[in-house]
Amino acid sequence: MSNSLTQEIAKRKLEKYLEAEEKVLLAQEYKLEGRVVTRANLKEIREGIKFWEKKCINKNLTKIRSYRVQIKND
Secondary structure, eight states: OOSSOOHHHHHHHHHHHHHHHHHHHTTOOEEETTEEEOGGGHHHHHHHHHHHHHHHHHHHHHHHHTOOOOOOOO
């Protein structure tokens, strides 16, 4: 197994950050990556969402780019 970030891991991280955002917007605390976050951490949570969204998009684009087509003129 590779140590590289997989699409599945990126999606799980994004889901956690989205869940954290939802909870703190409802004025609740949320445990994220071993620490408690509150509404005061909303900016940090949203930065995490942007970060993991980009990772998910980049992983999808990498997957698409990995296919090559060669046209041979006979």
